[in-house]
Amino acid sequence: MYEIKAHEVMYKGAYFRSKNECKRYIFLKELGWNIEYEPVLEDVKGWLPDLIIFGCNDEKILVEIKPYQTLKDFDTDYAQSVEEKIHNSGWYNNYDAVVIFGSTLNLKNAGGYSFIGGRCFRTDKGQKEDYKKGTHQHCGRGDGPYYEDYFVYTDNGCNRGDIDICDQDISYHGLVHGSYDGGWSIKDDTRNKIETSWNKAGTEMRYVKKIGN
Numbered sequence: 001m002y003e004i005k006a007h008e009v010m011y012k013g014a015y016f017r018s019k020n021e022c023k024r025y026i027f028l029k030e031l032g033w034n035i036e037y038e039p040v041l042e043d044v045k046g047w048l049p050d051l052i053i054f055g056c057n058d059e060k061i062l063v064e065i066k067p068y069q070t071l072k073d074f075d076t077d078y079a080q081s082v083e084e085k086i087h088n089s090g091w092y093n094n095y096d097a098v099v100i101f102g103s104t105l106n107l108k109n110a111g112g113y114s115f116i117g118g119r120c121f122r123t124d125k126g127q128k129e130d131y132k133k134g135t136h137q138h139c140g141r142g143d144g145p146y147y148e149d150y151f152v153y154t155d156n157g158c159n160r161g162d163i164d165i166c167d168q169d170i171s172y173h174g175l176v177h178g179s180y181d182g183g184w185s186i187k188d189d190t191r192n193k194i195e196t197s198w199n200k201a202g203t204e205m206r207y208v209k210k211i212g213n
Contacts, residue, residue, distance in 0.1 A: 006018035006019075006020070007019055007210055007211075008210070008211040009022050009208045009209060009210050009211060010208070010209045010211055011025070011026070011204075011208050011209075014037055015211060016037070017050075018065075018067075019205060019208070020065055020066075020067055020103045021037075021050050021051075021065045022205065022208055023201045023202065023204075023205050024050075024051075024063075024065050024101055024201075025037055025051065026200075026201035026204050026205070027105075027197055027198050027200075027201040028051070028053070030197035030198075030200055030201060031163050031193075031194070031197055032161075032162070032163070033053055033176055034053065034054040034055075035051050035052065035053050035054070035063075036051065036052050036054075037050070037051055038050065038051075039051070039052040043090075043093065043094045044062070044089045044090065044091055044094075044095075045088075045089050045090060046085065046088060046089050047085050047086055047088070047089035047091075049062040049063055049064060049098075050063055050064055050065045051063035051065070053099070053175075053176060055096070055175065055176045055177065055178065056176065056177050056178060057177075057178045059096045059097070059175060059176070059178070060094075060095045060096055061095070061096060061097045061098070061099055061175055061176070062091055062095050062097070062098045062099070063098070063099050063100075063101065064082065064086060064098065064099070064100045064101070065100075065101050065102075065103075066079070066082065066100060066101070066102060066103075067102065067103045068100075068102030068103060068104075068107075068118075069102060069103055069104050070102075070104075070107060071107050071108055071116065071150070073102065074100070074102075074118075074119055074150075080141070082100075083100075083119075083141075083142060084142075086098055086121075087121075087142055087143075087144055087146075091121075092121075092123040092128070092144060092145050092146050095123075096122065096123065096124070096175070097120055097121060097122045097123070097175050098120065098121040099118060099119070099120045099151065099165070099175070100118050100119040100120070101117065101118045102118060105117070105194070105195070105198045107150075110152045110168060112152075112183070112184060112185035112186070113185060113186055113187075113188070113191060114152045114153050114154060114184060114185055114186045114191075115152065115153065116150045116151070116152055116168060117151055117152065117153055117165060118150065118151055119148070119149075119150055119151070120148070120149060120150070120151040120165070120167060120175065121142070121146045121147070121148045122146060122147050122148075122149075122167065122170075122171065122175070123144075123145050123146040123147075127145045127146060127147065128145040130145070131144070131145035132145075147167070147170045147171070149167040149168055149169055149170045149171075150167075150168045150169075151165045151166060151167060151168060151175070152165065152166065152167075152168050152184050153165055153186055153190075153191075153194055154166050154172075154174065154179065154184035154185060154186055155179075155185070155186050155187060155190040156172070156179065156180075156181045156182075156183055156184050156185045156186075157174070157179035157180045157181030158174065158177055158179040159177070162177050162179070163176075163186075163190060163193065163194060164176050164177040164178075164179045166179070166184050168184075172184050
């Protein structure tokens with residue numbers, strides 16, 4: 001699946017390297033998130049994030065978008081090489097989190113009427129200090145001052161109408177809105193908004209102009 005040639009497209013004056021990136025961009029905009037495509041970053045080395053999300057409490061979340069269709073795709077040698085490249089960039093020095101999206105919306109139902117949307121890495125001052133002291137309880141296959149987990153969509157602890165994402169198992173604090181209420185879940189109307197936004201992004205893709213052959 002990773003040998004499939006990506007087709008560059010143009011949407012609202014921006015050139016996207018693949019339809020997958022463009023569709024995800026449209027979807028996240030529909031959710032109301034503050035995002036920027038291919039941000040210019042001087043403090044991340046050897047890796048160009050596809051997007052950056054600016055959270056409501058000044059969080060800065062870097063985004064990688066890959067053609068993964070199932071959770072198993074996140075465990076391939078290719079996926080692990082992508083994660084290694086991300087961590088070698090030193091993102092955790094100046095950014096709060098990294099999120100990896102695939103090409104599908106719902107990777108697996110997660111209970112609480114929510115579902116897994118991708119993989120995430122989170123850091124903070126306490127984790128960095130613990131890592132320096134050798135007391136950091138790392139979770140996952142990587143090595144660094146961060147935790148890693150899959151993420152779920154949530155509206156638990158959010159203002160009405162807001163949609164957030166949080167770690168599935170480690171921390172329930174929202175990455176985008178800073179939401180927290182001791183867990184995660186989504187209401188019927190929130191799930192409907194997420195699915196409607198995803199379908200609308202797919203419809204928008206019908207009118208996106210392909211660049212080149």
